[in-house]
Amino acid sequence: MNNIRTVPNFPKTGIMFKDITPLLADPQGMQDVIKYFTIRYKGRPIDKIVGIESRGFIFGAILAYQLNKPFVIIRKPNKLPAEKESIEYSLEYGTDILEIHKDSILPGENVVIVDDLLATGGTANAAAQLIEKLGGKVLELAFVINLKELKKNLDYPTFSLLDL
Numbered sequence: 316m317n318n319i320r321t322v323p324n325f326p327k328t329g330i331m332f333k334d335i336t337p338l339l340a341d342p343q344g345m346q347d348v349i350k351y352f353t354i355r356y357k358g359r360p361i362d363k364i365v366g367i368e369s370r371g372f373i374f375g376a377i378l379a380y381q382l383n384k385p386f387v388i389i390r391k392p393n394k395l396p397a398e399k400e401s402i403e404y405s406l407e408y409g410t411d412i413l414e415i416h417k418d419s420i421l422p423g424e425n426v427v428i429v430d431d432l433l434a435t436g437g438t439a440n441a442a443a444q445l446i447e448k449l450g451g452k453v454l455e456l457a458f459v460i461n462l463k464e465l466k467k468n469l470d471y472p473t474f475s476l477l478d479l
Contacts, residue, residue: 318344319460319479333460333479335370335431348374348459351476352429353381361454362424363387367413367442368394374459375429387419387426389442400448404441413438415445422450433458436469443471 318337325332338344356378365387366375372388379386392401392412401414420426426446433439433456443453453471461475 349377352378363426365428367430370431371429389413389415402441402445413441420449420451424451425454426451427455429457431459433461436467
């Protein structure tokens with residue numbers, strides 16, 4: 316996939332940022348991503364697709380549409396209007412919080428969580444733990460890109476379309 320751009324020193328010195336905006340601007344590239352995700356998940360016992368803010372919304376919503384499944388969002392703090400469940404998790408330098416509406420996942424529902432990029436897995440793990448707090452079951456974490464050189468700290472099965 317040659318429509319992933321590497322931007323050196325963003326957002327800070329030493330980071331080689333993987334920019335997916337060229338992929339988003341490429342209709343064929345986007346069709347291919349969604350096609351491969353659809354092939355992987357079609358016919359599986361999935362009740363809902365969950366997207367992590369913000370780029371997970373793009374891929375997750377399109378995949379949910381393709382699979383005719385409900386789409387659920389996990390957001391950063393103070394962006395959801397109704398009653399929510401939250402989780403605080405560790406980052407390399409500090410902590411962050413994710414939130415989900417309490418009524419968005421029912422006990423026993425099978426979920427696939429979608430995001431654009433897997434780095435160390437902290438955000439993905441937190442999202443999966445939120446699903447479990449609501450009684451859902453995480454079938455898999457799906458990513459467009461896996462940064463293979465970074466050590467992962469994941470407790471859930473993962474799938475990625477591209478290892479960089």
